[in-house]
Amino acid sequence: MSRPGFVLDVDERTPPLLMHQGEGFRLERLPLGAKVIYPPDSLPGIRNVDAAIKHALLNPHGTDPLPELLTPGMRLTIVFDDLSLPLPPMQTPDVRQRIIEQVLEMAAAKGVDDVELIAGNALHRRMTPAELRRTVGDRVFQAFFPEHLKNHDAEDHDNLLHMGKTKHGEDVEINRRAAESDLIVYVNITLTAMSGGAKSVSVGLASYKSLKHHHNVHTLRHSNSFNDPPNSAMHHSYERMKGLIDEHVKVFTIETTLNNETFPSSMGFLNKREWEWNLRDQASYVAVKRANELLPAKTRRRIWQSTAAPYGVTGVHAGLQSEVHPITLGNVHRQQLTEVNGQSDVAIYGLPYICPYNVNSVMNPILVMSLGLGYFFNLYKNKPIVRQGGVAIFYHPVPNEFHPVHHPSYIDFFEEILTESTDPVLLETKYEEQFATDPWYIQLYRNSYAYHGVHPFYMWYWGAHALEHLGDVIFVGGNRKTTARMGFRSATTLADALEMAKDTVGSSPSITYQHNPPLTLADVR
Amino acid sequence: MTIRREVKLLRHGRDWRGRSTVPKSAQPHELEHEDREFPTAWARTRVAVAARAGLRRTLLKPVVWGQTTPVVEGTEYLDGVKGPVVFVANHSSHLDTPLILGSMPERFADRVATGAASDYFFDVRWRATLTAIFFNAFPVERYGSRRLRSLALDLVDQGWSLLLYPEGTRSEDGWMNPFKLGAAALCVTKGIPCVPIALRGSYAAMPRGRNWPQPGKPRVTVRYGRPLTPEEGEDVRSFRVRMAKAVSQLAAEEDIGWYGALRAAADDRLQIPGGARPTRPGALKPAEEPKAEENGTAAGSPGEQVAHWRRIWASTEPLGGKRRKVWRD
Numbered sequence: 001m002s003r004p005g006f007v008l009d010v011d012e013r014t015p016p017l018l019m020h021q022g023e024g025f026r027l028e029r030l031p032l033g034a035k036v037i038y039p040p041d042s043l044p045g046i047r048n049v050d051a052a053i054k055h056a057l058l059n060p061h062g063t064d065p066l067p068e069l070l071t072p073g074m075r076l077t078i079v080f081d082d083l084s085l086p087l088p089p090m091q092t093p094d095v096r097q098r099i100i101e102q103v104l105e106m107a108a109a110k111g112v113d114d115v116e117l118i119a120g121n122a123l124h125r126r127m128t129p130a131e132l133r134r135t136v137g138d139r140v141f142q143a144f145f146p147e148h149l150k151n152h153d154a155e156d157h158d159n160l161l162h163m164g165k166t167k168h169g170e171d172v173e174i175n176r177r178a179a180e181s182d183l184i185v186y187v188n189i190t191l192t193a194m195s196g197g198a199k200s201v202s203v204g205l206a207s208y209k210s211l212k213h214h215h216n217v218h219t220l221r222h223s224n225s226f227n228d229p230p231n232s233a234m235h236h237s238y239e240r241m242k243g244l245i246d247e248h249v250k251v252f253t254i255e256t257t258l259n260n261e262t263f264p265s266s267m268g269f270l271n272k273r274e275w276e277w278n279l280r281d282q283a284s285y286v287a288v289k290r291a292n293e294l295l296p297a298k299t300r301r302r303i304w305q306s307t308a309a310p311y312g313v314t315g316v317h318a319g320l321q322s323e324v325h326p327i328t329l330g331n332v333h334r335q336q337l338t339e340v341n342g343q344s345d346v347a348i349y350g351l352p353y354i355c356p357y358n359v360n361s362v363m364n365p366i367l368v369m370s371l372g373l374g375y376f377f378n379l380y381k382n383k384p385i386v387r388q389g390g391v392a393i394f395y396h397p398v399p400n401e402f403h404p405v406h407h408p409s410y411i412d413f414f415e416e417i418l419t420e421s422t423d424p425v426l427l428e429t430k431y432e433e434q435f436a437t438d439p440w441y442i443q444l445y446r447n448s449y450a451y452h453g454v455h456p457f458y459m460w461y462w463g464a465h466a467l468e469h470l471g472d473v474i475f476v477g478g479n480r481k482t483t484a485r486m487g488f489r490s491a492t493t494l495a496d497a498l499e500m501a502k503d504t505v506g507s508s509p510s511i512t513y514q515h516n517p518p519l520t521l522a523d524v525r
Numbered sequence: 526m527t528i529r530r531e532v533k534l535l536r537h538g539r540d541w542r543g544r545s546t547v548p549k550s551a552q553p554h555e556l557e558h559e560d561r562e563f564p565t566a567w568a569r570t571r572v573a574v575a576a577r578a579g580l581r582r583t584l585l586k587p588v589v590w591g592q593t594t595p596v597v598e599g600t601e602y603l604d605g606v607k608g609p610v611v612f613v614a615n616h617s618s619h620l621d622t623p624l625i626l627g628s629m630p631e632r633f634a635d636r637v638a639t640g641a642a643s644d645y646f647f648d649v650r651w652r653a654t655l656t657a658i659f660f661n662a663f664p665v666e667r668y669g670s671r672r673l674r675s676l677a678l679d680l681v682d683q684g685w686s687l688l689l690y691p692e693g694t695r696s697e698d699g700w701m702n703p704f705k706l707g708a709a710a711l712c713v714t715k716g717i718p719c720v721p722i723a724l725r726g727s728y729a730a731m732p733r734g735r736n737w738p739q740p741g742k743p744r745v746t747v748r749y750g751r752p753l754t755p756e757e758g759e760d761v762r763s764f765r766v767r768m769a770k771a772v773s774q775l776a777a778e779e780d781i782g783w784y785g786a787l788r789a790a791a792d793d794r795l796q797i798p799g800g801a802r803p804t805r806p807g808a809l810k811p812a813e814e815p816k817a818e819e820n821g822t823a824a825g826s827p828g829e830q831v832a833h834w835r836r837i838w839a840s841t842e843p844l845g846g847k848r849r850k851v852w853r854d
Contacts, residue, residue, distance in 0.1 A: 013547065016537055277543070285535060286535060290528055
């Protein structure tokens with residue numbers, strides 16, 4: 001049995017602890033008495049994933065087995081999560097490929113001809129053919145690309161269907177092909193508790209008109225946290241939309257969960273607790289760190305971005321979303337949940353090189369903000385690990401770098417909008433519409449590989465709850481200019497950061513370090 | 526960061542094999558082994574008794590008597606006593622057991638088994654072996670965590686006298702802690718006498734944390750009292766009070782003499798450890814201010830919480846009030 005997660009009390013016997021810091025990492029000696037939240041050890045993966053998938057498809061929850069839902073002449077649409085999941089990308093074969101292949105085998109046996117595969121990328125950038133091929137596998141790619149294997153296009157108004165409004169007046173507008181299918185098969189990877197469930201179809205296939213009802217400051221400030229669906233206004237909105245979608249189209253959901261094998265064996269020390277590092281781990285730490293520092297920036301990025309995680313699959317469940325998702329969440333909690341006793345004055349997070357929006361790309365300052373104050377800050381249930389008015393300390397260099405193809409609207413957002421204000425409400429009311437409807441951004445989103453014009457706003461809203469909650473935000477090793485532009489401060493060392501935090505939390509604050517990744521979800525009591 | 530500094534940081538707290546110390550909060554919870562009790566029966570065989578007598582005469586006693594100046598009183602009370610008996614004493618030093626074993630009549634010393642904390646003396650094999658051979662020790666559960674059946678009853682049945690320290694542990698500051706019930710319960714259930722012993726000066730001679738007596742042959746006193754026999758129908762708690770009173774009285778003899786201590790006991794002026802509050806061995810109650818002042822130790826004023834340093838100060842006061850003579854008269 002894997003060991004459960006636990007909270008370490010830093011004492012004089014504690015070795016220096018590992019911190020991720022962008023495209024690198026370091027050891028840091030934390031002050032005595034600091035708490036460190038560790039995730040449960042990685043769970044054993046399912047040995048025979050294909051058999052588990054087959055079993056799930058033939059024994060679904062709350063619906064007939066998949067083969068019985070397939071009939072000759074039907075319109076079948078297979079939708080899968082895009083490249084924002086999982087992180088880092090998993091070693092091939094991707095679990096989505098394994099599932100899609102089995103679904104297609106069953107469809108072929110039943111004589112289904114009209115099959116369409118759609119990446120549920122919403123307002124994310126389109127996946128390149130190479131990325132699609134990596135996700136769905138060679139056989140599927142060759143058989144369906146490019147006519148029947150596509151990215152969802154949220155700006156192709158002819159191919160969007162407005163299904164109506166929820167009782168809260170939220171527009172539900174999704175991909176027309178999917179909406180008019182006889183059956184949608186949704187292939188999901190639930191990496192964190194926020195993804196999967198009602199989010200899959202109602203977000204993955206939606207348009208801006210639909211997304212703006214939950215991707216806004218008000219909803220995100222009332223999603224405490226968005227990794228705790230029962231307490232997340234955003235997920236309540238997803239559920240309402242899902243209810244409406246279910247009236248129009250049948251959805252067969254296949255959800256998978258992964259274990260915490262986040263880094264390949266050459267960097268196995270990143271998956272281990274520091275006091276358990278053996279000589280080999282220590283040698284590879286020194287070697288990898290040194291080599292990483294000596295490499296040219298470009299090569300370094302390429303190597304990090306080509307890292308693939310040897311994830312094991314911890315669960316495959318299929319059927320009705322409402323019956324499948326609770327099981328999936330149980331699996332996620334089994335792997336990630338750690339109980340924490342009370343909040344602290346200071347929270348520390350080491351931000352890694354990757355977030356959902358910079359796969360094969362560049363982590364720009366807005367994405368750093370969204371990873372830190374959005375994703376990592378919200379990795380909690382019940383209460384944040386840091387108290388209201390406390391200080392968050394992040395480790396990241398926050399370089400002033402943007403990917404001009406993938407993130408064009410981010411550049412303008414950073415250079416023109418953030419210079420005016422960092423207040424999410426003001427940005428939302430004053431500028432969101434303008435960016436969302438800008439024809440040039442739409443052109444780049446549809447035909448190039450750019451994130452939608454409104455996406456940087458969503459990233460900023462992602463941190464809105466943290467911005468409201470925190471008294472101060474400090475980036476250790478952060479670029480002064482970029483952090484200042486975003487309204488944060490930067491420090492050279494942890495000692496300096498704690499010195500700066502004195503103004504807010506006093507000279508002897510309680511400190512909690514959330515040891516991420518591998519991912520930990522703190523259940524704060 | 527240079528590679529040297531990186532390696533230095535990485536090596537911090539690790540041994541030459543690269544193993545790190547495990548943070549206390551990360552140590553795995555281990556279940557206690559219920560079956561691992563150190564066997565001590567071999568230490569009570571005839572050969573072991575003979576070996577122990579030899580060791581006591583040639584090693585233990587000469588060393589202790591060479592390093593301290595023991596004054597032994599009251600062994601005559603043991604003259605007519607037949608074993609088994611339970612010796613109870615106040616406990617503040619590792620010197621206590623050698624002093625008692627070295628000072629008691631040989632016929633008892635050969636037939637006495639010493640209760641020793643199982644979590645301290647019996648945790649590793651070499652220490653358990655040495656303790657068993659030198660002191661005929663048997664393991665005593667102090668905290669009742671393992672719920673082992675005590676050997677004490679069996680030993681009494683086999684005719685062994687026992688040396689027990691009812692305080693349960695060595696005193697941290699030389700003061701007497703309240704007695705636990707075990708020794709009294711043993712005497713009452715078996716109907717055997719209890720011989721009170723008071724030790725003074727052993728804390729000053731070798732307190733906790735030292736492994737050799739202080740230089741200068743400090744004076745220590747070992748006083749035996751008249752054996753106490755549980756009376757018909759006497760309950761364990763009242764016998765425990767009698768026991769504690771007897772030890773306190775013997776301890777007070779050091780300061781106020783035999784008759785003074787008798788008088789103090791009769792007038793109920795002795796401080797007896799009770800509740801959670803320790804008392805200075807031989808201290809008198811505060812109502813008797815003049816007597817207490819005679820003792821010359823303000824820290825002896827009992828009934829109130831006394832600062833830690835004052836307890837140690839009082840406990841380390843040299844006995845006899847005068848320096849040891851170096852030259853003969």
